[in-house]
Amino acid sequence: MAYTFSIDQQKIIDSRHQNILVSAAAGSGKTSVLTERIVGLVSDPANPVDIDRVLVVTFTNAAAKEMKERIGKRLNEMLAAHPENEHLQKQATLIHSAQITTIDSFCLYLLKNHFTKVDADPSFRVAGEGEIELLKEDVLKDVIKRAYASKDEDFYHTVDCYAKKDKDNSLEDSIMKLYNYAMSYPYPEQWLEKRRGDYAFESFEEFKRSELVKDIMKAVDEAFEEILEAIEATRKSCLVPGGADAYEPTMERDYEDVKALREAVKGKDYDEIGAMISAFSFVKLSGKPDCEESEKKYIKDLRDGYKKALAKIKDSFFYQSLEEFCNDMLATAPVVNKVIDLVEDFLRSFDKAKRDRSIIDFSDMEHFAVKLLVDEYRDDGTYDISDVAMDYRNYYKEVMVDEYQDSNLVQELIVQSVSGENTEGIHNRFMVGDVKQSIYRFRLARPEIFMGKTEVYKKDEDAPHRLITLKENYRSRQCVIDSVNAVFENVMTAERGGVEYDDDARLYKGGDYPDDVPENTTELILVQSDEKADKAREAEAFKIALTIKDTVKNFKVKDKKSGEMRAASYKDIAVLFRSPTKWRNIIRDACENAGIPYHIEGTGDFYDTTEIRQVISFLKIVNNPLDDVSMYGAMTSFFGGMSDEECARVTEAATPSMRFYYEKVKAYGEAHPENEKLARFLMLLHRYRDLSKILPINELISKLFDETGYKHVVSAMPDGEKRLANVNMLVLKASEYAKTSFYGLFHFLRYVELIKKLDRDEGEANTFDENADVVKIMSIHKSKGLEFPVCIVAGVDEEFNRMDLSAEFVTDIDAGIGASYVDPVRRLKRPTLKKKAIIAKCADELVGEEIRILYVGMTRAKEKLIMVGLCEDAEEWRSHPGTGKYKSYLDLIKPAVTGATKGLFEVRSWDDADAVTESTAAVLENAALREKLEGAQGEDSDLYEKIKERFSFTYPYKNLEKLYTKTTVSNLKMAAIEREDDGSFKPFEENEPSEYIPLFAGGEQEVKGTDRGTAYHEVMQLTDFVKVADSADRAKAIAEELARIVASGRMSEEDVAKVRRDRIKTFFDSDVAREMAEADRENMLYKEQPFVIGVPASEVEDDFSADETILVQGVIDAYYVYNGKVNVLDYKTDRVDSADELVKRYKKQLDYYGEAVKKLTGLEIDRLLIYSFALGTTVVVR
Structure with missing residues (x-):
């Protein structure tokens, strides 16, 4: 078989005696080139290499399997041409034992061969993820339990500061997060110990000179840069046709003023910079533009945006003095150290638990390998390799890493140890990847490793460390390549995305498509909808379905086998989402309603x-x-x-x-x-x-x-x-x-x-036939390495997920741990300067990661790229340039679509009101078929009538697609309120203003209304009604009951302290409490009663059928039998102004309680009651 390679590809195949770094763009054929290089090494006429002396590391088992199969196939082809070649015969045998493998499998190979050197149990077993997660959970519980038992005040203070009352496992989550970061470092204990120094400073002067303060100054300067970009974008928006051009001079003035401020603060003292920013003010917006009011408002809103951005610099970094920031850091150090103690305890305990069971996990494989290959690792990153590593270094003639951009620090150290990259005279390191496609930040991949190599490796053909770039894309048509380049030359930079999108990073057409087929344009479909979020997404999914149908009907693609153009089929199309799980039902319904065959890649359900x-x-x-x-x-x-x-x-x-x-x-x-x-x-x-x-x-x-x-x-x-x-x-x-x-x-x-x-569900069993004619629906991450003739990137308007930036501990492998300072007196919490610096760094990296993810999504397309997203006003969006603020893929796309390259894109708006028209058109499309059937009446009228009857049937319960089978009383209450609400009232849960109570360290903490409400309910459940009601001194009886409850261990002192005793006494002075006590004497008082009942679905949603049933579950605070009738009581702690407000809010809930009790007891309901602790009264609901 003849292979034709480009000049750059051939350089990679033929180069010898060099360490080689290949930067391979999307669709550049790197897998074929890597395969041919390995085959070339093995069959080199001058210096042939045995295949088992080549180490090839990939990042998935599937990739390793494919690589081995490709190499085996090429060797068989060569052997068929030269059957007498003994060397090739030997390679055909050795290929089966060759180390073409994942990094985990290579580490396992090392461990099995050298387990005695790392004190590993020879009978060890690799545990599955489920077993490991169960063990982690058990060990972590033991660690926390031991910490509580130790009565360590520092631990109590840590819990006091960081454990959230509404999420009891927040401290555990923080421990596991830091553990995972530590395990991505070659020596976890070393990384954790280094983190103790993050908050340790000998003096304020040392703090002023620290890298942390320099990082903050860098973040401030970058914020200025973003503001200047936003001002310039606003200025350009003034000059669009019909725009507010009279405002443009003000924008020019704003630009010059902010630029001057940026220059003025450079080199100034920290506190002085804060004062200068505070003193700055923008000029008044002047001019009277002759344009629509909407254009004026658009410019004013943009200007308000960058004015707020400047104010945010002050509010984020300069709201207190640098010395106060230093004091916050020093005060936070003990808490951070205590959390590190807990992580270290977990690390040791987890390791012991695994050893006791003779199991290891994937992380152990890598760290055992490090221990095996490295004798000493120093803080500066230098290290001494072991004799074992030297043996492998001498054995392997080439050490190759595929997808190098996804390596982490541990993996890099392992591969570097067995290669000769840093050894004089040894040149056996080969790495190939593409930083632009590094999309595994959540797995702590380090694209910086690749980028660091590009500083050392040179394009010089004779360089010992050689860089070769593959820029030609053999996958996509020119229209796709042009639109990809247009988007990323505007937004991808070294600081934002990891690589400068220059001539070396751009894509160049290398594929062969028929010359007589005209190029098409990349489409951007903006779906306009006035509906709420879910309904708007349904409109977007409907439009995607219409686009698929239109593509199959009208678009032609190049046939892979014949090379000729043919009509597109469903299997030529892929729909890609950033996060497909929440889209699963919506896109499924849209495809099924449109009659589109589809397959959704596993989404964890x-x-x-x-x-x-x-x-x-x-x-x-x-x-x-x-x-x-x-x-x-x-x-x-x-x-x-x-x-x-x-x-x-x-x-x-x-x-x-x-x-x-x-x-x-x-x-x-x-x-x-x-x-x-x-x-x-x-x-x-x-x-x-x-x-x-x-x-x-x-x-x-x-x-x-x-x-x-x-x-x-x-x-x-x-x-x-x-x-x-x-x-x-x-x-x-x-x-x-x-x-x-x-x-x-x-x-x-x-x-x-x-x-x-943990959201680790791998999805349903795979019965998918790869050759089936179905549309493929998957995440962008799942699509990496794949290609599709037609690619639809959907949901491009969805905002990036920034939840990690609001965590208690914001962590970075290099910058360390970002924690908040908690004022022990006022119970106020504010981020330390360290946390602010890490948040700024992580925010930039997050945007960079999203840029790379979009790059992967767009470069999957071979012949047609379509992007779809929601937009409130498509016309306004397309008529103005980008603002420089990147919160979604739509923001990233905008500069290319509205700028000089806008001719590469076809921007189409689609209103969800158009759905009726397009649906009607689809019906009319079948008119010819209907006429044929009607014309057949004379030929076989009975058959016609049967067909007509069957196909004209409409399923009467279409609305039941949304029917759920189980709900709670609270959900039903919300549904009822939303149906009855006139807009004057917003439903909310029981709510009482927050107050302060003492906690572990003797300070005060804000108590949420939900916490207080829970405490009241628990006290009412556990209190002896008869004892309190019969007591002459009820206040004393209540105090004794509360002390008994604490002594029994049913409630803590802290929880009991959340309850106001005077309000409990007011309740027991009431008539309803007297009735309940009398019922209790007769064993006819029932507290905290769980129930499950079935209710007609129509009570939940008006358009659900009354014939369908929904399961309702809940817990009734109390019901009691008095004078032969049942009374139902619900306790409420809401702060309200009137009893009527409670009735309106909770009537539906009490109605369900009454129905449940009636079914439970068979007795008639006398009254439905609410006791309001805030009002101190009993409210009769019915």
Whole structure:
């Protein structure tokens, strides 16, 4: 087979005796070139190399497999041409043991061959992710428990400062985050120890001279640069046709003034800079432009934006003196050190737990390899390699790394240790990648490693460290290449994206497309919608579906085999999303409604599929039958086979003392032995509870499927092949779990919940046929390395996710840990200067990462690139240049689309109102077919009528697609309020103004209304009503009850302190408290009663059918029987002005409580009551 390579590609294939760094642009054929270089080394006439003396490191198993197959195929081709060549015969054998592998597999190879040198158990096992996550959770709980038991004041202060009351695991999350960062460093303990110095300064003078202050000055200067860019963009917007041109001189003045301020602050003292910025003021906007008011407002809004940006510099970095910032840092040091202590404790404990089980994880593989290959590693990054590393360095003739831009520090040290890159006379290092496609920041990849190499490696052909650039793109048509270049030459820079988008970074056409086919333009479709977010996304998805249909109907692509142009098919099209999980249902519905065949790449919802959810519900009640929601779910699943009405009926035999649904089910079954369905279900449940104690989880599940015929049932359901594959996959997952160090159903269910919580669900079983004629829908990350004739990049208006920047600890592997200072007296929290510097750095890196992700998405297209997003006013958007503020892909695209290169793009606006017109057009398109059918009446009128009847049927319950099967009373209350709301009232949860209470360190902390409300409810549940009501001194009785509750361990002193005792006394002085106490004497007072009932779906949404049922769950604060009738009471702590406001807010909730109690007791409801602690009164709702 003949191969034709470009000049630059051939240089890479032929170069010898050099360390080589290849910067390979998207579509540049790097895999083929890498394959040919390896084959060239092996078959070199002068110095042939055995294939097993070449180490090739890739980043996925699939890539390693493909590479090995490509090399094997080329060797077989050469061997077929030269069958007598003994060297080639040998290579054909050695290829199977060659180290063409992932970095993890190479590390495992090292460990298995040298385990004695790192004190590893020779019988070690590589644990799966699920087992590791369970073990991490257990170890972390032990670490926190030990810390509490130590009674360490520094720990209590740390919890006081950083543990959020509304999210108890926030401290644990911070520990795990820092642990993960530490493990991306070659020596985790060394990195953690270094972090202790982040907040340690001998003096204020040292702090003033620190790198931290220099970083802040750099961030301030970059902020000035962004403001100047925004001013210039605003000035250009003044000059657009019909624009507010009279404002342009003011923009020029603003630019000069801010530029002068930027120059003036350089070299000044920190506090002086703050004063200069504070003193600065913009001139008054002058001029009377002759234009539309909307244009004036647009310019004023832009100007307000950059004025606020300047004010933000002051508010962010200069709201206090530098010395005060220094004091904040010093005061925060003990807290940061305590968190580091916890991370170190976790690291040691986790390592011990793994050793006790003789297991390792993927991180261990890499760190064992480092320990094996490096004797000493110094703070400056220099190191001494071991004898083992030297042996491998001498053995490997070439060490190659693919996707080098995604390496981290640990991986780089490992590969560098076994290569001779930094050794005189050894040139065996080969690296290939593309910084522009480094999109794994969340995995702590370090594109800086690649960029650092470009400073050392030179283009000189004779250089020992040689840089070769592949710029030609063999994938895409000129129109795609031009639009990609236009976008990224405006936004990708060394500071923002990691690489300067210069002539070396640009793409150049290398592909061959028929000359007689005219070039098309890249499309940007702006969808305008007045609907709320979800509805607007539905409109966007509808437009995407229409675009797919139009592409298949009208667009032609080059056939891969024949090279001729042909009509596009569905399999030629891919729809890419930044985060497809939230789009899954929307885009699925749009495709199905349009009749478009599609396949969605796994989006992590395996455990939420119907067939798996039913099994998990049943397993949950096998583990714990007192789980009410799972019991109801199992009863209405295949395993129970009961309707909502049947499930509701089982409560008829219940007594008030029965708290759990299972108790009521059992009682009903005993009272109605003739109910065979229920008897079978209970028999199945009890049988599998017994079996769960003796069978491994995989055998338990397999037995359940075999005995019940569950696999046959799911196979007969719609999409049965995939459902059956999912069920088989569950058995496989259970089998993998059974091999772990955990045992039993309880831990398996923990594993399932943990996978869902950590968003590690790998998605449904893959039954996808790669050759099927379907549209492929996936994330941009999943699309990396792939190519599609037509590529639709969707959701380009979605704002970048900046949640990580608001975390308690903002972390960077180089800059360290950014924490907040907490004032111990006033309980105020503010970010330290360290945290501000790291946030600024991470914000820049976040935008850079998003630029690279967009680059990957756009460069997947071969022949047609279409981008789609929402836009409030498309005409306004396209008529003004970009502002320099990048919050979304639409912002990144705008400079190219509205600037000098706008001719490369076709910008089309589409209003969701157009959906009616386009839907009508689709109907009319079928008119010819309908006429044919109608014309056939004379030929076979009976057949015609049957066809007409079947195809004219309209599903009457289309709205039930949105129907959910389970909800809560609070959700129903919200739904009711939203339907009744006239705009004067916004629903909110129980809310009381925040107050301050003492915490661990003796300071005060703000108490949220939700925390206080919870405390009131707990006190009312635990208090002895009879004792307090009968006491002559109720205030004293209440105090004694609260002390008893604390002594029992049911509530802490801190929680009890959130309750105002005078308000509790006011309640017990009321008539309703007297009635409840009397009911309690007769054992007729029921507190905190959980319930599950079925309600008509129409009560939730007006357009849902009343024939459908939704499961409602909730907890009733209290109900009591008085004078033979039932009263339902709900406690509220809301701060309100009147009782009417509470009635309006909670009537629907109390109605459901009443209905539930009526079904529970069989008694009539006398009153629905609210007791308001804020008003000190009982409110009759009904």
